[in-house]
Amino acid sequence: MTIDLGTAQPALSVRQVLGLERVLAGEPEVVAGADQLDRAVRWVHVAEAADVGVMLSGGEMVLTTGVLLAGDEEKQAEYIRSLHRAEAAAVVLGLGRAFRAPPEVMRRAAERCGLPMVVLHRPFPFAELTEEVQSRLVRRKFAAVSLSEAVRTALTGLITAGAPLQRLLDEVAQHSGCPVVVTNLAHRVLATAGERSAVDDVLRDWERIARQAGGREGAGWIRAELGGRGERWGRIVLCGYRGDTATGRLLADRAAEALVLHRMLGGLAHSWEEQSAQSLLTDLVSGVVPARQLLPRARAAGLPVNRRTFVPLVVRDGEAGRLDRVLRLLGLPGLVAELADGTTAVLLSLAPDQDADALAAHFAARLRSEPGTEQLVVAAAGARTVWDDVPAGLREARHVAEAVAGSSAALDLPVVVRLRDVHLRGLIRLLRDDPQVQSFAERELDGLLCAGDEDLLSVLRTYLATGRNKSRTAQLHHVSRPALYRRLEAIQTRLGVDLDDFEQAASVHIALLAHDAQQG
Structure with missing residues (x-):
């Protein structure tokens, strides 16, 4: 991906030019096109000829005294129409030499064309304005190119070092000074960066904002498409960028270029959609970030959250891709992500009138019907109707999954295992790090x-x-x-117990459960 700097030069707006100290000395007055003052001024050009448009390439602020237009209303109107056809940014007329007041023909023509027309009430050396604007434009262009290269160098270095997607976005957010959002083509948020509170404000009503913005740029919303080989698969958006639009577009394009390269080099082992779900569910399980603060991220990620019933599930040794396919096959909305401990979390989002237990069982049965998944254990917590209760539910489901780890073949377990099904095994799992429990397990099993x-x-x-x-x-x-x-006789001899005695057998069983929990 390359950028043509000739078409992406940082520019001043008409409004900014009129606010320059040298221009204010000429007492400027906007007499037409007042609603178009945010047009970009790419260059300043002094021209008197009626057919000035043939000398322009668009984006110029044209300065004139009107000496060749005085007394000929048709030339005055054609002068404005010519500027409009050439897509000039604005026309500035210096009063005094040819006109003592704004010519009504030119004003009306400019108003019809939507062309900003400004008159200067005091004599003003056009050379000073030209010099001022041109020098500012050159400085801006140089600053933009420097920023572009600084961003490219930083992002390339991160990619070379194998940095994750989040690190690249943090770098972009640092340079842009605003929230950065990466989405797929359906506006689902895949990753974000920037100040947390500002990002949350953007995500709070993301879908409406994103669709309302559409393909337009404005109010600091700068977007760049992500894709390659003729296929688009997402976009990066700078939300509320406060610099000029051209510089923001340059920065967004540099970021897009780096993200495309990162995706190509990173392969498809974990898609950005999977990374997004993983980040969200990991934060929910850890409890480091309050659940309420994660709600905008969940909504922006495409998870229905309003008036929903949430069902937390955890599957040991289950492939996230396979679980996600089963969800899609059954038409169940939810998120799937691998957690750090080797388990895979699934968060279902169901309508209030849907049977949460039945659908969880249906999901588990469908998953275990696939080849090679017969021994998978699907653990679940009770359904949650309040978002703030979801983290505790995910931790409970993970606890249940851990409690039956490695023992599912020997246990008569239901298709969906819950806390009530793990009994003593679940309690021991909770106490596994207690030094006294560890000492008891070692003492009881020492012979083996x-x-x-x-x-x-x-x-x-x-x-x-x-x-x-x-x-x-x-x-x-x-x-x-x-x-x-x-x-069995050898076991009893080494342990010095009688396994036919209920209390001794129970003691050994508890010790073995504790030992397995500690090892696991």
Whole structure:
């Protein structure tokens, strides 16, 4: 992606030119086109000829004394029409030499064309104005090119260093001084950067604002398309940029250029949509950011949040892409993201009249019907009707998933596992970091842990998890009953316990659950 600086030069507006000290000394008065004063002035040109338009290329502020127009109203009208056809920014008429008052023919023609017309009531050396504006334009162009190259250098360095998308956007936000938003073509927010409160203000009503803005730029909203090889897949938006539009567009284009390169080099292992969902759900689970502050991000990410029922789910060893496909297949709105601990979180957003438990079970059953997913454990928390309760629900679902980790084959679990289904295992999982619990586990299992016999530990684990069912244990370990008896006898000898005694067996079971929780 390259930028033609010849068409992206930073410019002054007509209003800014009229506010210059040298211009104010000439007592300027806007007599036509007052609603067009924000037009960009690309250059200043002094011209008297009636057919001045043939000498212009657009964006010029034309200065004239009107000496060649006096006494000929048709020439006066044609002069204005010629400027309009050439897309001049404005016309400035110095009174005194040819006209003592603004010529009505020129004023009416300018008003009809929407061309700003300004008269200077005091004599004014046009050379001074030309020099002032040209020098300011050159300085602005140089500053814009310097900024462009500084941004390009910084972003290229970050990409070379393997920086994540968020780091690139933070750099863009620092240079632009305003919130930066990356969206897909459906206006769904994929990533943001900038001062948190300012970003939240932008996202609070994002969909309406984004669609209302449409393809237009204005009020500091600068956008650049993202895509390559003839295909568009998103856009970057500078929201409320306070500099001039041309510089903002230059900055947005540089940012877009870097984001396209970042996406191409980063591959498709994790799309920006997945990264967006991951960031949001990770922040919800961690509780570092209050849930209420995350609500604008969730809404902007496309998650329905008004009058909804939220169902937090966590799946161990589930691929985020597969879970997302199942959601889409079932037509269930929600977010899917892999968390740092190897689990995948799913947050369903359902209408109040939908059966949350039934739909969660339907999702789990459909997921486990796919090849290679039969042993996946889908853990769920109770449905939440208040957004602020969602983080606790996600943590509860993750806790349930952790509580049955590695033991699903030996347990008779429902298709969706909840807190009430994990019983003692869930309690031990919560207490796993307690030093006294750790000491108890080591003491009870010392005979097996010191020997490092993982085979006997596995047999003991299955035996206790199945309620001391010898037939089931032998079947799961593919051994005969006599072989199982010998292993159970070896376990009892090493631990110095009688597994037929309920209290001793319960004590060993609790110790093993604690040991597994600590190791997990």
